[in-house]
Amino acid sequence: TLRLAVTTSFHNSGLSDVLLPAIQADTQIEVQLLVVGTGQAIRLGEAGDVDAILVHSRKAEDAFLDAGHGTHRREIMYNDFVFVGPAADSAKVADAGDAITVLQRIRQARATFVSRGDDSGTHKKELSLWAAAGADPAQFDRWYNAVGAGMGASLNTASALNAYIMADRASWLNFGNKGDLRLLFAGDPSLFNQYAYIPVNPQRHPHVKADAAKRLEAWLTSATARKLINGYTVAGEQLFTFNATPTD
Amino acid sequence: MSAPMSVVLEQAVITRRGARILGPIDMALGATGFTIVLGPNGAGKTSLLKVLHGVERLSSGRITWSVPEHAAREAQAYVFQKPIMLRRSVQHNLAFPLQLLKVGKPEIGTRVADWSRRIGLGDALDRPAKRLSGGEQQKLALARALIRHPQVVFLDEPCANLDGRSTREIESLLLDASKAGTRIIMTTHDIGQARRLASDVVFLLNGRVREQAAARDFFAAQQTDEARAFLNGDIIE
Amino acid sequence: MSAPMSVVLEQAVITRRGARILGPIDMALGATGFTIVLGPNGAGKTSLLKVLHGVERLSSGRITWSVPEHAAREAQAYVFQKPIMLRRSVQHNLAFPLQLLKVGKPEIGTRVADWSRRIGLGDALDRPAKRLSGGEQQKLALARALIRHPQVVFLDEPCANLDGRSTREIESLLLDASKAGTRIIMTTHDIGQARRLASDVVFLLNGRVREQAAARDFFAAQQTDEARAFLNGDIIE
Amino acid sequence: MNEIWAGIQAAFRLIVTLDPDLVEITLRSLQVSLSALVIASLFALPFGTWLAIRRFRFRRLTIATLNALMGLPPVVVGLIVYLLLSRSGPFGVLGLLFTPTAMIIAQVIIITPLIASITHQAMRELWAEYHDLLISLNTTKRQRIATLIWDGRRTLLTAALAGFGRAIGEVGAIMIVGGNIDHATRVLTTAIALETGKGDFALALGLGFVLIALALLVNFAIHALSRTEREGRW
Amino acid sequence: MNEIWAGIQAAFRLIVTLDPDLVEITLRSLQVSLSALVIASLFALPFGTWLAIRRFRFRRLTIATLNALMGLPPVVVGLIVYLLLSRSGPFGVLGLLFTPTAMIIAQVIIITPLIASITHQAMRELWAEYHDLLISLNTTKRQRIATLIWDGRRTLLTAALAGFGRAIGEVGAIMIVGGNIDHATRVLTTAIALETGKGDFALALGLGFVLIALALLVNFAIHALSRTEREGRW
Numbered sequence A: 001t002l003r004l005a006v007t008t009s010f011h012n013s014g015l016s017d018v019l020l021p022a023i024q025a026d027t028q029i030e031v032q033l034l035v036v037g038t039g040q041a042i043r044l045g046e047a048g049d050v051d052a053i054l055v056h057s058r059k060a061e062d063a064f065l066d067a068g069h070g071t072h073r074r075e076i077m078y079n080d081f082v083f084v085g086p087a088a089d090s091a092k093v094a095d096a097g098d099a100i101t102v103l104q105r106i107r108q109a110r111a112t113f114v115s116r117g118d119d120s121g122t123h124k125k126e127l128s129l130w131a132a133a134g135a136d137p138a139q140f141d142r143w144y145n146a147v148g149a150g151m152g153a154s155l156n157t158a159s160a161l162n163a164y165i166m167a168d169r170a171s172w173l174n175f176g177n178k179g180d181l182r183l184l185f186a187g188d189p190s191l192f193n194q195y196a197y198i199p200v201n202p203q204r205h206p207h208v209k210a211d212a213a214k215r216l217e218a219w220l221t222s223a224t225a226r227k228l229i230n231g232y233t234v235a236g237e238q239l240f241t242f243n244a245t246p247t248d
Numbered sequence B, C: 001m002s003a004p005m006s007v008v009l010e011q012a013v014i015t016r017r018g019a020r021i022l023g024p025i026d027m028a029l030g031a032t033g034f035t036i037v038l039g040p041n042g043a044g045k046t047s048l049l050k051v052l053h054g055v056e057r058l059s060s061g062r063i064t065w066s067v068p069e070h071a072a073r074e075a076q077a078y079v080f081q082k083p084i085m086l087r088r089s090v091q092h093n094l095a096f097p098l099q100l101l102k103v104g105k106p107e108i109g110t111r112v113a114d115w116s117r118r119i120g121l122g123d124a125l126d127r128p129a130k131r132l133s134g135g136e137q138q139k140l141a142l143a144r145a146l147i148r149h150p151q152v153v154f155l156d157e158p159c160a161n162l163d164g165r166s167t168r169e170i171e172s173l174l175l176d177a178s179k180a181g182t183r184i185i186m187t188t189h190d191i192g193q194a195r196r197l198a199s200d201v202v203f204l205l206n207g208r209v210r211e212q213a214a215a216r217d218f219f220a221a222q223q224t225d226e227a228r229a230f231l232n233g234d235i236i237e
Numbered sequence D, E: 001m002n003e004i005w006a007g008i009q010a011a012f013r014l015i016v017t018l019d020p021d022l023v024e025i026t027l028r029s030l031q032v033s034l035s036a037l038v039i040a041s042l043f044a045l046p047f048g049t050w051l052a053i054r055r056f057r058f059r060r061l062t063i064a065t066l067n068a069l070m071g072l073p074p075v076v077v078g079l080i081v082y083l084l085l086s087r088s089g090p091f092g093v094l095g096l097l098f099t100p101t102a103m104i105i106a107q108v109i110i111i112t113p114l115i116a117s118i119t120h121q122a123m124r125e126l127w128a129e130y131h132d133l134l135i136s137l138n139t140t141k142r143q144r145i146a147t148l149i150w151d152g153r154r155t156l157l158t159a160a161l162a163g164f165g166r167a168i169g170e171v172g173a174i175m176i177v178g179g180n181i182d183h184a185t186r187v188l189t190t191a192i193a194l195e196t197g198k199g200d201f202a203l204a205l206g207l208g209f210v211l212i213a214l215a216l217l218v219n220f221a222i223h224a225l226s227r228t229e230r231e232g233r234w
């Protein structure tokens, strides 16, 4: 068995339910998923409580590697973030040109907006976009709600507040409590969300199952994985795009 | 004084976990008098009093007071064999029955002062009742029962733990009350006391009424050997 | 029978929330005899017995048994004024003190059977003790105290709720035990009983020892007016 | 390991610097939990006592159910309250969702069975003791309950404190109905959950120790007020 | 609203179809919480009783602290247990992290103060009643505690049930130390939290109702065994 720390957004996508059995079958590795916040996933890796992590937050990943906690970083796939909001779309973001504009319009309209506010990959991405839009969420008032919760919980809050929110496509499509929220904007390349796989460093933690981690990496970057990942759809939409460079 | 209260028991029976502990009893008690209930330990005296007062329910049979249930309960008071002390000070124990009746504060104050003095606890008003000595608790329980001026009083061995003087005082107090028309039903193991107080006697044995008679006749000549044996403190039957 | 046990109180005092409820008492009790402690309600009889037995602590002063503390406690038994019933059946109440001493099952069985018979509860073995009548509980408490064959027994008004016959039986039982060498220290409000049983008397008043004498002398001629008044059931001073 | 040490330091720092955010969420925690405690007690104390004195057909069933409800999973309670208060729910119009009020409602539901059960258990003893007297004095149900609660107040303290403890440490329910919105519904426990998710264990522990300190404070205060230990027979 | 209805249906479906996953996590919930209850009781009952009979210098302080510990925030307990069991923690070598054992440890820590406090409160009454007799019979401390626990067993039931309730419904701590790993450490409460996160309220509620049903079942069973209500003075 191998323990892999993943983020809520990845788990909520439901892709894991497809991959794990296949992995089990092809490699006889039973992968145990620990679904936690990005930060916590990193910490689990540092402590050596998991054998590898699969996250999407470049900065944190690099820091993790620089500190020598991981052996190397291997990009696996990406999905993208989408802007979700009330069907009425009071802020008129649907026809915006790019993500920056979306945020600016929301801000101008002072439309209720829900932010993860939990330092997760998603949250970091949102903050970077705000920065690019030349705004600082710290200055915002009541309309901006930093809920400090996972993707699902935040979506629940947004749905109850009928608010705008930035979510990853996977979580959104699998989300069961949409209320009258709609997907309003997507597609801007700046919204792409790269997932990377990092095995925990066996020099640091002798007990980690390094070879299993290696075999899993090999599988994740294999053609089988490509087929399954690209082939995984929810409501007819493809969620993830496999972009690992196969080992030659 | 309101309507006189007499009571009738018909085929009254109490059974507890299969065993019959009282009855069947057919008995009538008049509206006046000082009834002493006699009988050996475990005869059923306490049970009988509790049934009459209504704190213990009948398993079968009937009990009927001459006045409506509610009126009856209102006008009765009971002094239990083991004094039940509220976890409060002496004075709050005395005040409690009056507070339940929403009696005015000053009125309560005077009555409490009066009764605490009568039972010699005038300077123990603020002591926790549970810390009183056995006899003091018994006296307190008695005062708490009489402070409402009940028409009917049940007393279950009220002097068991009292010293000679207190016993005498309580006895005269009860006799006065009785003369003043209070109906008293009391148990005791002190035959001398029974002779001094009783106007009529009920003799219980194994949960049944073995003998019921005017005190004079009963003490002069018992109808049953058991009663005779009991009075002599001999082994019964 | 092991070493005789006498006890000495020196300047013994109990104060509770400021009030002195006992003492100062200087008193010595010999290793043999049948001591009756007399005194009005609230005199401090129970407190004195509890101090001697060691369930109540002294606020000041000293108490010294002729044998080591532990040995003393081992060989003593106490019957409380209010019977304390374990929430168990009659037989388990009787067996309890023996179980504590790890007495063998069969031995326990026979002793329990014997004592339950003596107190007339032979056919109530499985009844919850708390449901017994007042007198039955008092007899059970007595049996539970004596079942260990203690050398010293403290009895706090043991016959208060007993009928004439039971009282007689208990008295003879106590006299036998006393003759057999058991040290008995007992309180009662029944002067007659005191006369029948006492070998010597301690008369308490307001927490102080007012008089201590051989029974014969005491009942023949009291040294103090208070004692005289007490025996006549008059108001004291 | 050293995280625990770091946590203690964090707690210390937070307290000495009187970090404004900390003060804010701490006060909110207190406000929510104490309100919940008071409201729950108003139901639970009389109800538990009533259960102790009243004999009716389904009494045992009721008590067993009450005991079972002590196991109400906070998340489920939170979910139900959420559904009731959400705009699409029956009470949506009140707009209570994501307000401290909603958190109080959820906590009241969670701690009421706990307080009622403990009350019932404590009151049975006292009722056994008072039964004959109170019947004899011909008291009304109301008077009986009042008398028992008053004379048993010291033993009821534990019931109340247990309820408070459950409330102040609870996170599952208030996270859902409160939303852990910064400066609006964030309390100590939700903040702790958040920091844990972020992986900032030191801060999480720090807040945790602050919470424990708070609980200690409240308990000492209450114990000081009602001199519990003076009670008893000694 | 209709979600609640959907939830009831989901619960019904899960139960009638005896969904294997459901059975698995339900049994695990039971196993973890009952183990925690047993272990905690082994400490808490004697300790609470001991507190009731023993008088020592810092008694009041101890009791107040114990009461305060009823408010231990599960998340914090989880965090601390995590740090202790973590590979880089002192007990890392045991490899207990993310196992049911770890979850039991956390729950024991959470419910012990609760059980001990209720025990202490219940035992003070009984001790007041037995005090003179047990002293007079010259009993050892051990014998006193044993006697009180035995004769007070029915009142202690509430303490135990409260502990069980707290354990079975708890999620914060076991989420952290258990990790909610499918087929390994997933229990009802963590599963509920998961489904809530996915926004699948029907399933979450369904699981919640199953959990409540479970609690009811356990309580009825226990009540049936110990005929609580036969006790008392009636």
Ligand SMILES: Nc1ncnc2c1ncn2[C@@H]1O[C@H](COP(=O)(O)OP(=O)(O)OP(=O)(O)O)[C@@H](O)[C@H]1O
Binding pocket: B016, B017, B021, B039, B040, B041, B042, B043, B044, B045, B046, B047, B048, B081, C127, C131, C132, C133, C134, C135, C136, C161
């Ligand atoms: N709840 C009960 N369950 C079983 N037996 C009971 C119960 N209550 C009373 N008894 C039995 O019924 C009998 C009568 O009890 P009761 O208290 O009326 O006797 P009593 O005449 O008052 O005796 P005493 O003079 O000792 O007070 C006793 O043998 C007692 O053991």
Ligand SMILES: Nc1ncnc2c1ncn2[C@@H]1O[C@H](COP(=O)(O)OP(=O)(O)OP(=O)(O)O)[C@@H](O)[C@H]1O
Binding pocket: B127, B131, B132, B133, B134, B135, B136, B161, C016, C017, C021, C039, C040, C041, C042, C043, C044, C045, C046, C047, C048, C081
């Ligand atoms: N814990 C206490 N706190 C305050 N006062 C107490 C306490 N215990 C006993 N007293 C008082 O001390 C006095 C003596 O009590 P004690 O029980 O020894 O009297 P007693 O001689 O046994 O009386 P009785 O014949 O009624 O049993 C009483 O006035 C009682 O109120």
Ligand SMILES: [Mg+2]
Binding pocket: B045, B046, B047, B081, B156, C133, C134, C135
């Ligand atoms: Mg009686």
Ligand SMILES: [Mg+2]
Binding pocket: B133, B134, B135, C045, C046, C047, C081, C156
């Ligand atoms: Mg006394």
